[in-house]
Amino acid sequence: MTAIGFIGLxxxxxxxxxxxxxxxxxxxxxxxxxxxxxxxxxxxxRAAANAAEAIAAADIxxxxxxxxxxxxxxxxxxxxxxxxxRHDALLIDCSTIDVDTARAVAAAAREAxxxxxxxxxxxxxxxxxxxxxxxxxxxxxxxFARAQPILEAMGRTIVHTGLAGNxxxxxICNNMLLxxxxxxxxxxxxxxxxxxxxxxxxxxVVSKSTGQCWALTGYCPVPGPVSSSPANRDYAAGFxxxxxxxxxxxxxxxxxxxxxxxxxxxAAANLYQLFVDEGxxxxxxxxxxxxxxxxxxxI
Numbered sequence: 548m549t550a551i552g553f554i555g556l557x558x559x560x561x562x563x564x565x566x567x568x569x570x571x572x573x574x575x576x577x578x579x580x581x582x583x584x585x586x587x588x589x590x591x592x593r594a595a596a597n598a599a600e601a602i603a604a605a606d607i608x609x610x611x612x613x614x615x616x617x618x619x620x621x622x623x624x625x626x627x628x629x630x631x632x633r634h635d636a637l638l639i640d641c642s643t644i645d646v647d648t649a650r651a652v653a654a655a656a657r658e659a660x661x662x663x664x665x666x667x668x669x670x671x672x673x674x675x676x677x678x679x680x681x682x683x684x685x686x687x688x689x690x691f692a693r694a695q696p697i698l699e700a701m702g703r704t705i706v707h708t709g710l711a712g713n714x715x716x717x718x719i720c721n722n723m724l725l726x727x728x729x730x731x732x733x734x735x736x737x738x739x740x741x742x743x744x745x746x747x748x749x750x751x752v753v754s755k756s757t758g759q760c761w762a763l764t765g766y767c768p769v770p771g772p773v774s775s776s777p778a779n780r781d782y783a784a785g786f787x788x789x790x791x792x793x794x795x796x797x798x799x800x801x802x803x804x805x806x807x808x809x810x811x812x813x814a815a816a817n818l819y820q821l822f823v824d825e826g827x828x829x830x831x832x833x834x835x836x837x838x839x840x841x842x843x844x845x846i
Contacts, residue, residue, distance in 0.1 A: 552605030556583040560611035562675040570700035577601040615648035638663040653711035662690035667718040671785035685714035722794040726815040728762040733836040768836035782834035789828030
């Protein structure tokens with residue numbers, strides 16, 4: 548049994564922490580929302596009154612936070628992790644944030660004598676609940692080896708991507724590609740329907756042809772062909788459009804820093820911005836099909 552301090556018990560963090568409890572670990576959790584902390588306690592975890600209490604006795608500290616500023620505050624702030632954690636604690640940040648922040652916080656942790664990993668995830672809330680997440684992990688090999696058994700309690704695929712910040716780099720590249728793929732799939736279905744084809748006909752052909760991709764076969768954005776996709780639940784979110792937009796902005800920021808040309812990524816970011824501006828950011832990112840399919844849409 549490992550003592551784990553878990554900070555950030557939102558839609559992703561709560562089921563991840565619950566799976567650590569199921570695996571037999573002692574989890575002390577904290578979140579700004581008291582109800583989230585209480586829910587963890589009901590699952591067998593320990594409720595912390597503040598972040599410092601969650602950190603204090605932990606062998607491993609895990610964070611799942613909204614963005615880079617929150618990560619900097621939680622780790623580098625006056626009552627932050629680097630000032631409160633045990634000297635031998637392993638630090639794992641599972642947030643999806645900008646690469647520069649990930650590397651800066653990891654460097655500060657190293658200077659303070661800590662091993663730290665950036666370990667963003669893919670798989671959405673369903674993957675978090677089912678413990679089937681993919682972890683993309685940046686950091687030293689020895690720290691990765693120490694973390695792997697813990698990450699395996701929350702995920703199915705654990706990949707060491709190299710040094711600090713590389714986990715974030717892989718995550719934003721993956722999600723940029725996913726957004727571009729999803730938009731392409733939505734456009735194909737829209738065109739097919741205008742040409743008199745049914746969605747099922749297009750799916751049956753493309754899913755076995757060169758246009759096949761996960762956005763089609765695993766997460767089809769039109770109702771019908773894939774029963775488990777959000778399209779069959781009025782686009783209830785597994786991964787929200789607002790979160791996809793966040794990741795596309797991170798990709799734009801990273802591309803600007805290294806002068807990488809990503810015109811399709813820029814176009815995807817612009818399209819998701821238009822979609823979210825309609826007040827639809829809480830829907831699943833595949834709901835952009837509705838936006839694309841509207842005849843009055845000007846892109």
